[in-house]
Amino acid sequence: MALVVQKYGGSSVATAERIRRVAERIVETKKQGHDVVVVCSAMGDTTDELLDLAQQVAPSPPAREMDMLLTSGERISNALVAMAIHSLGAEARSFTGSQAGVITTGAHGNAKIIDVTPSRLRSALDEGLVVLVAGFQGVSQDSKDVTTLGRGGSDTTAVALAAALDADVCEIYTDVDGVFTADPRIVPDAQRLDQVSYEEMLELAACGAKVLMLRCVEYARRYNVPVHVRSSYTDKQGTYVYGSMEDIPLEQAILTGVAHDRSEAKVTVVGLPDVPGYAAKIFRAVADAEINIDMVLQNISKIDTGKTDITFTLPKSDGSRAVELLTRHQDEIGFAQVLYDDHIGKVSLVGAGMKSHPGVTATFCEALAEAGVNIDLISTSEIRISVLVRDSELDEAVQALHKAFDLGGDEVAVVHAGTGR
């Protein structure tokens, strides 16, 4: 008998019929003798509909009220799932984030979990009940206001509860069969991975793999929560995310997969004096605007001019803000020009075996060269190589790398509609 936390995404509970199917899976797990804690996202498009309502009522709604509004979506889905479980003859009790003891910061819309005090959940479990918790929400420590955790918040809720309750596993039910060596929509023979270490999953998530949000993986790694990514539509075994890459026997640990990301844009600051401190001025200006930058490259200074260029990538959504910002500071910082390019894509190869297998970078570049894909920018970590390419060449790049490192399998990946978050 184990304690299992299960998280179901919005597409898994989008209709009454799907809710009943989810309830059956929960009751099945309960019947196997396990304690079950369930976290559900809001039904399908509920959140979008509420956002739309808010827009109709007020152009820029206050964040506190937005949280009060949006959190009702998870209350609805969790109450409905509890009813469906009840109709199957099992007993369930649903709790709001506040009732479940999910204590957060006061940053409405993007609150961080400070603590989880699940005493009410514990006693409900002791009563033999299935426990449901509204995902994506909590209560602020200081003002006791309702807060939301931001994107992928329900996954984080599930992992945080699993940590607080010392659960044996946190099952994330989504609309894909698990974590793949590449996006099956781009690489048909992409292979499902049986297990991925926290570090590798972090790199994959950071490089655009959407199956798990970065925050959720960070939380799982910090509290050493085994995460099981599975499809809510099939009984395929999915992917286990746990363990450090050190634990993985070297002969297995070669390469994990190829991730890609279309969400970034590239900014190049041209003709910057190649003197210490000038790059810092650039990044300080951007940081003060709370814009996260990803890859950075400083060109070799041109001897004749003593000037240099700095290139960095950032979310497309922040692109125009960043360009305005830098242009405003142009004279003060002293550079010639700002260039902006949002027709780029990032492709990354991730694998713990990288550091112990020389020649990966060489094979990486050769594969792209053979595919006629031009590399714009390279950045690497201990277990990752990322390059910037034309967005129009991104798919070929993913396919070429997947093939070059022989990541393909026989099992053909099934892709379901919807995103589940």
Add this chain to the structure above:
Amino acid sequence: MALVVQKYGGSSVATAERIRRVAERIVETKKQGHDVVVVCSAMGDTTDELLDLAQQVAPSPPAREMDMLLTSGERISNALVAMAIHSLGAEARSFTGSQAGVITTGAHGNAKIIDVTPSRLRSALDEGLVVLVAGFQGVSQDSKDVTTLGRGGSDTTAVALAAALDADVCEIYTDVDGVFTADPRIVPDAQRLDQVSYEEMLELAACGAKVLMLRCVEYARRYNVPVHVRSSYTDKQGTYVYGSMEDIPLEQAILTGVAHDRSEAKVTVVGLPDVPGYAAKIFRAVADAEINIDMVLQNISKIDTGKTDITFTLPKSDGSRAVELLTRHQDEIGFAQVLYDDHIGKVSLVGAGMKSHPGVTATFCEALAEAGVNIDLISTSEIRISVLVRDSELDEAVQALHKAFDLGGDEVAVVHAGTGR
């Protein structure tokens, strides 16, 4: 500067446009220098839609989860109104029933308010904020679960908050211009009443006047909260409900109005031994089934047989249950037959002046006789006369009484669509 509690019904906040209009009225009141506490019902059909969803998911959903589900409707509407107020330049903060300190019994679906501890509301008011509270909901004292107050719950929430905060007035905004001498849909020249005493309003509500729920009036009377019933669509002055009928100068206090009720059915138990204790058996059996009975009549015993008949009215919705119940007990109680009639209507004349003006009953009966309306059953209180008639003759009865007692006015009543609850 006063403390004003305003309650807006579901039809008043049914759309984004109406929500903005409500917000304007709230901000206007705030600008007049008053402290404002607002209670909103769920938007238009939200509650029905949620009920429908629940039905699709489970045939008989547990009451606790039903409350968790339904209360999200008021969270949504209150958060949206807060946003609309914010967009008008005022500051507002919305609270759930639990956050507002509305402590109730644990009777899910029909909880009673035990206590109101509005400390969070007070400090928000002290900050100069408009305070919004989700109506119809509270938190149970023992289990700290989300509860709902049942029909008309938002009105009760508003009055309870007004009492706890010692508000100067509780304004109930609805889709009619106030309390009328009769239903304007039946009596076109029905007059809006400027003021009605608690006792009269209680009788009117008990006799089917839908503008205010009985519970809400009882609460207002108990805590002496002045209630102002107004239209959310006009600026007409509406009706004040406050004061005891003793306070009303006799020469004014004649008759208040005519109420009618189509929701009852009539049960007649025939051939009951005319011996003490038999009637009691009947009503005990019905009471044990938690069925509320209204009017009661015991016929004069027929000397020859020593048998008697007992007739009582009850909600149509409980009719079949009551008949089954009595039939089950027929032998044990010992009566000949149970008759059931749900084609009845109740018409009532209410007025504090009744007791000091003889002949009211006579005029009452003459008026119905002239209208050719047959009286089936009569019951009276100190300030009320109610009779049972054919449902097909109910409208004529209302019109005849309204005319006979000269309750009509010149002001033509405006009836708006929707019910507001």
